[in-house]
Amino acid sequence: MRYGEGMDSALPLVERKQKAARERIVRAAMELFAEHGFDSVSVSDIADRADVGRTTFFRHFGDKQEVVFAREQALLDTLTVDNLGPAPSDDRSAGSALRALEPLVLQMCAHICEDPEEFLRHEQLVEGNIVLRARGAAKAQLIARRLGALLIESGWDDGTANFAGQIALACYETARAATERPETLVQATRDAFAQALTLGSKRS
């Protein structure tokens, strides 16, 4: 399965409407943040521009910060064990756990920089604001824990699974810091996984 693939026409009308409202909220928020800066925009401003009530806003998002990470949250919500890479059934080591996570994390990277301009706008918005940087870091931690939970569901023990989830996040963060161009994020993340997977070999 690829992330973010919509089959909107297959959804019942109510869900289609909810999804459309959510998308309008995200678009309105991003426009307003770009126009006035994150701090100067209120939830009411966003709701007005998106043509929804505040109640609808809060049905979709816990607060204004969450809208900025709508994409990450949507990714998080769609992650299942089916996204894990193959692993030999008799090998439940930390190395095999990390190898199982790699294709999933690479796919996530590819997804979040699918639209390079949007990626850079997002980065710029987040970097410029301590509250957003913090929320982004918290979201990344949630993803690491979710990765660990998927491994547990697939038969790895808790300790190994959570360790691998954290190492996978470390690989992603390394790549994120090393690359300023969204086009190279996937390759940089792949390189970081390779480096992690050879940490204990000879003189690594």
Next chain:
Amino acid sequence: MRYGEGMDSALPLVERKQKAARERIVRAAMELFAEHGFDSVSVSDIADRADVGRTTFFRHFGDKQEVVFAREQALLDTLTVDNLGPAPSDDRSAGSALRALEPLVLQMCAHICEDPEEFLRHEQLVEGNIVLRARGAAKAQLIARRLGALLIESGWDDGTANFAGQIALACYETARAATERPETLVQATRDAFAQALTLGSKRS
């Protein structure tokens, strides 16, 4: 050098007074958060209880959240290359970088759970509040980047250094998630480093 060792009597009077004010602010904030909950306490409440003006508060802390992480920030401010473990001068691999970080991270762990009760109070406060969880995650990222910067200062290349900083943070986060008792945090972190340092060996 051990962290948090004070030589207060050697400081000039002005600095001693500033340090005392900072400590009063932290103590007042922690009392107020415990009494009324984080969200119900304002910067003015804290300044009043600490018997300082708001200007003094903001000289020490950027906002209310920062007070909660005063200890982490103080740690961050004292980290220097002298805290790194020894590394053979001809080995600037990712493994040697991680080994150089290990004693430093273990010492940080020991420092933050020196007072187990305070550690648990802090954990409880942070876990119950999304804004604080987020700030904590951002602070952890700052520490990872600082660890990378120390390695660069000591001769590792940027890529290897930043990678090792992130892996060190991953080890700490793994231990943090695995242990509920502050008494076992140091050992759990040591175990996670051992696991990272054998990732690529045979069937790790």
